[in-house]
Amino acid sequence: MKILVAEHAGFCFGVERAVGIVEDTANKKSNVITLGPIIHNPQLVNKLKEKGVLPLENIDEVKDVHTVIIRSHGITKDNYELLKNKGVEIIDATCPFVIKAHNSAMKLSKEGYSVIVFGDKNHPEVKGIVSYVEGEYFLVSNSEEAKNLPFRKKYGLVAQTTQNSQSFEEVVSVVQDKCDELKVINTICNATTHRQEAAKEVAKQVDMMIVIGGKNSGNTRRLFEICSELCKNTVHIETKDELSEKMFENIEKVGITAGASTPDYLIKDVINYLEEVKNERERKENR
Numbered sequence: 001m002k003i004l005v006a007e008h009a010g011f012c013f014g015v016e017r018a019v020g021i022v023e024d025t026a027n028k029k030s031n032v033i034t035l036g037p038i039i040h041n042p043q044l045v046n047k048l049k050e051k052g053v054l055p056l057e058n059i060d061e062v063k064d065v066h067t068v069i070i071r072s073h074g075i076t077k078d079n080y081e082l083l084k085n086k087g088v089e090i091i092d093a094t095c096p097f098v099i100k101a102h103n104s105a106m107k108l109s110k111e112g113y114s115v116i117v118f119g120d121k122n123h124p125e126v127k128g129i130v131s132y133v134e135g136e137y138f139l140v141s142n143s144e145e146a147k148n149l150p151f152r153k154k155y156g157l158v159a160q161t162t163q164n165s166q167s168f169e170e171v172v173s174v175v176q177d178k179c180d181e182l183k184v185i186n187t188i189c190n191a192t193t194h195r196q197e198a199a200k201e202v203a204k205q206v207d208m209m210i211v212i213g214g215k216n217s218g219n220t221r222r223l224f225e226i227c228s229e230l231c232k233n234t235v236h237i238e239t240k241d242e243l244s245e246k247m248f249e250n251i252e253k254v255g256i257t258a259g260a261s262t263p264d265y266l267i268k269d270v271i272n273y274l275e276e277v278k279n280e281r282e283r284k285e286n287r
């Protein structure tokens with residue numbers, strides 16, 4: 001059995017940076033909290049809890065003794081103000097590419113464009129982006145929804161950083177017919193595009209594809225969708241414990257990729273497990 005690991009699998013620059021900031025802060029301070037889990041990976045969030053870093057879901061629970069770390073996909077403008085007014089120490093781990101999306105949305109609205117944000121409506125990053133719009137905005141999660149947009153003189157379009165580039169292009173082509181002037185600021189980050197392209201490259205060559213990452217991670221779920229189109233036998237797992245030897249019967253080539261919020265050690269666990277399956281199979285064949 002051949003094991004192929006896609007390039008760019010796992011932590012992106014922004015997540016690595018945010019997790020590093022949390023670990024550093026936890027080593028120096030007590031009462032450290034994150035607003036929501038620092039990343040969409042339950043295993044890593046549990047490890048950080050053991051170090052005393054608690055994810056609080058509700059901003060009302062934040063007390064002045066807390067050091068608050070803002071996670072890589074950022075928070076809304078209002079919540080930022082609320083934290084400042086509470087007088088807590090704020091450590092901002094928002095990814096610079098997400099800040100670019102905030103600034104782009106704000107700039108477009110200031111220039112008089114009706115802003116369209118392409119993304120998952122309920123994702124905290126998207127809530128953050130729209131909070132910087134200073135006028136009218138619309139949220140669309142696919143080109144079908146874009147078809148229902150009203151006609152406007154000037155539309156400005158931005159995207160959630162982890163969206164699929166091809167779907168973004170589809171939205172662009174629909175919106176072109178919905179206005180006299182369209183200004184597109186492509187805020188999809190390269191890490192996402194590179195990861196998706198590398199995953200496709202592997203998925204089309206293998207009999208089985210394994211996508212590792214939190215079930216609550218939007219970018220991991222998108223990787224799963226993309227790989228499923230090219231390899232019907234694609235599975236989405238969080239840890240190696242969801243795999244069994246039986247799943248690899250008749251599999252000659254297996255591919256691996258992982259979402260932006262999947263720690264390296266979870267990827268290595270899966271690779272090691274597959275190596276064991278492979279070695280066991282070879283032992284049986286040589287008997």
Ligand code: F3S
Nearest residue numbers: 012014095097161189
């Ligand atoms: Fe930042 Fe891109 Fe990662 S926006 S958090 S580097 S996926």
